[in-house]
Amino acid sequence: MTHEHRARRFGVEALTRVEGEGGLIVEVHEGELVDVQLRIFEPPRFFEGFLVGREYTEPVDITARICGICPVAYQMSACHALEAVCGVEVDDALRELRHLLYCGEWIESHVLHIHLLHAPDFLGYPSGIAMAADHRPEVERGLRLKKLGNRIVEVVGGRAVHPVNVRVGGFYSAPSGSAMHELADELRWAVGAAVDIVRWVSTFPMPEHELPGDTALVSLRHPTEYPILGERLVSTSGLDIAADEYLDHFTEEHVEHSTALHGRMLAGGDYLVGPLARFVLNADRLSPRAAALAAEVGLTAAERNPFRSIIVRAVETVHACEVALSIVVGYSLPTRAATPVTPRAGVGCGWSEAPRGLLWHRYELDEVGRIVSARIVPPTSQNQPCIEHDLAHLIEHSLHLDDQALESLCEQAVRNYDPCISCATHFLDMRIVRS
Amino acid sequence: MTTAPPVTVIAIGNPYRRDDGAGGAVLSSLRERFGDDGRVRLVELDGESVRLVQAWEGSSTVWIVDAVRSGRPFGSFHEVDATRLADLDDTGARLGGGHLMGLGEAVELAATLDLLPPSLRVLGVEGESFDNGEGLSASTQQGVLTAADFLAAEVSAVLATLVGRDDPR
Numbered sequence: 001m002t003h004e005h006r007a008r009r010f011g012v013e014a015l016t017r018v019e020g021e022g023g024l025i026v027e028v029h030e031g032e033l034v035d036v037q038l039r040i041f042e043p044p045r046f047f048e049g050f051l052v053g054r055e056y057t058e059p060v061d062i063t064a065r066i067c068g069i070c071p072v073a074y075q076m077s078a079c080h081a082l083e084a085v086c087g088v089e090v091d092d093a094l095r096e097l098r099h100l101l102y103c104g105e106w107i108e109s110h111v112l113h114i115h116l117l118h119a120p121d122f123l124g125y126p127s128g129i130a131m132a133a134d135h136r137p138e139v140e141r142g143l144r145l146k147k148l149g150n151r152i153v154e155v156v157g158g159r160a161v162h163p164v165n166v167r168v169g170g171f172y173s174a175p176s177g178s179a180m181h182e183l184a185d186e187l188r189w190a191v192g193a194a195v196d197i198v199r200w201v202s203t204f205p206m207p208e209h210e211l212p213g214d215t216a217l218v219s220l221r222h223p224t225e226y227p228i229l230g231e232r233l234v235s236t237s238g239l240d241i242a243a244d245e246y247l248d249h250f251t252e253e254h255v256e257h258s259t260a261l262h263g264r265m266l267a268g269g270d271y272l273v274g275p276l277a278r279f280v281l282n283a284d285r286l287s288p289r290a291a292a293l294a295a296e297v298g299l300t301a302a303e304r305n306p307f308r309s310i311i312v313r314a315v316e317t318v319h320a321c322e323v324a325l326s327i328v329v330g331y332s333l334p335t336r337a338a339t340p341v342t343p344r345a346g347v348g349c350g351w352s353e354a355p356r357g358l359l360w361h362r363y364e365l366d367e368v369g370r371i372v373s374a375r376i377v378p379p380t381s382q383n384q385p386c387i388e389h390d391l392a393h394l395i396e397h398s399l400h401l402d403d404q405a406l407e408s409l410c411e412q413a414v415r416n417y418d419p420c421i422s423c424a425t426h427f428l429d430m431r432i433v434r435s
Numbered sequence: 436m437t438t439a440p441p442v443t444v445i446a447i448g449n450p451y452r453r454d455d456g457a458g459g460a461v462l463s464s465l466r467e468r469f470g471d472d473g474r475v476r477l478v479e480l481d482g483e484s485v486r487l488v489q490a491w492e493g494s495s496t497v498w499i500v501d502a503v504r505s506g507r508p509f510g511s512f513h514e515v516d517a518t519r520l521a522d523l524d525d526t527g528a529r530l531g532g533g534h535l536m537g538l539g540e541a542v543e544l545a546a547t548l549d550l551l552p553p554s555l556r557v558l559g560v561e562g563e564s565f566d567n568g569e570g571l572s573a574s575t576q577q578g579v580l581t582a583a584d585f586l587a588a589e590v591s592a593v594l595a596t597l598v599g600r601d602d603p604r
Contacts, residue, residue: 046567065451068481129543147489
């Protein structure tokens with residue numbers, strides 16, 4: 001059955017989610033793709049205005065409310081930017097605790113996405129719940145890992161959701177040695193479980209597809225580490241910049257169909273942030289076990305198939321578990337929980353790698369530490385043009401599919417990018433309007 | 436090995452979305468009354484389904500408190516069994532904030548994996564405004580006070596049945 005000579009319009013309507021809202025509209029007419037719009041309604045714009053006039057200590061807690069899935073990412077990027085304004089650099093012990101906290105978030109975010117949001121697409125289930133009935137051991141393994149990620153965030157961050165122990169300069173209190181060491185046994189199990197996940201998802205049937213050739217991959221980079229807390233921003237197009245140079249190379253534009261701004265490279269072209277970009281640009285910084293697994297399942301630095309990002313997330317989960325275990329085993333109570341911070345007037349930028357990709361913050365403070373302006377660029381808005389163009393590219397090559405198969409493929413493709421959007425689309429009914 | 440408290444109360448919501456913070460406000464009130472009681476676990480979550488399932492682990496009596504938008508009078512509150520969430524919706528419209536969609540998924544997931552507690556009930560406070568911003572509307576604030584009193588009485592009644600058994604104090 002073909003659809004080349006009729007108009008097809010299908011979409012996913014919007015659904016409110018705390019961490020983001022989205023919808024997808026695709027129009028095909030006379031066998032030609034007319035339009036693809038990813039509709040996202042995000043709250044960061046509100047938070048930017050909401051922060052003005054507040055104390056420099058407040059963004060860490062307030063911006064954590066932007067996303068229920070990755071509050072640590074917002075906290076870390078805010079800390080980095082505000083510490084840049086105040087001329088503060090945290091010591092190695094506190095940085096290790098931040099690294100551990102972030103590993104907890106990566107673990108819980110990645111395993112949630114893999115097991116309940118994305119794997120059902122590959123295995124032909126309408127939902128994670130339906131899949132759980134047939135793949136109970138795998139789902140239970142994922143939930144146990146997610147619980148461990150939550151526990152790490154709770155031990156270091158004070159509570160599992162919207163952590164309250166993070167402050168500019170470090171933490172309000174350092175976790176006890178006993179609480180940290182109690183994590184070790186479960187982390188040892190987690191490393192093996194994450195290895196099993198890599199091998200499991202690598203067996204999934206993968207659509208043959210590549211990102212459009214002019215899409216640049218963009219990620220943080222660190223001299224020695226996989227770049228959860230990376231220092232510079234690099235790209236496959238040769239970029240290598242510091243946080244305060246971000247606006248010299250990137251911008252955001254309003255588009256009619258979305259309240260989220262669309263990220264653009266000033267040099268032109270789309271760009272992608274997130275696991276696939278991180279892996280391609282930092283495969284040499286993975287832990288040895290994660291790197292060996294990546295090679296075992298055929299991931300290389302030339303990877304361009306966004307569907308295989310589920311495998312990258314699994315590899316990154318192995319890495320995060322290993323890093324977390326290393327930090328926990330080597331932990332001793334730091335001499336102080338935070339580096340003293342004295343506010344001063346100025347502008348500072350900071351960033352980190354949220355599970356979904358680069359998250360950039362910029363703050364301007366007055367002389368007493370009140371916020372004059374705030375700017376937040378989340379990964380979703382940066383990826384939005386790339387997602388739309390990738391979907392267009394995918395649809396153009398898949399018009400031979402019937403409506404249901406094409407819709408399913410588009411939903412699956414959206415989920416390659418963003419767990420928050422994935423959450424929204426997973427709960428929605430698809431509809432087709434024919435004209 | 437730590438014994439899980441027999442009662443868990445979970446608040447869902449976002450205080451930066453006005454009345455979406457109703458659940459957290461109810462929880463704050465309960466914290467004043469039960470914050471030091473080892474038999475009661477008080478948790479604030481964002482509605483993500485797996486966190487919900489894992490937050491009630493080990494408890495036999497669980498309440499979820501959330502803001503809802505069901506077409507009933509602002510500030511009223513409604514209690515239903517979590518497996519009958521549709522009973523909260525008088526209009527056929529979606530319930531407020533998206534959290535209860537997450538709760539519906541959580542209930543289904545828990546049922547599939549045999550993780551449902553014996554008693555899982557939802558207390559929904561009818562919200563008036565879910566716009567960005569801080570502070571509850573006056574009607575929802577009143578509803579929070581009433582709901583908190585109701586829930587405190589329910590928790591106390593359950594705790595009274597635990598004397599001499601199942602008591603981790």
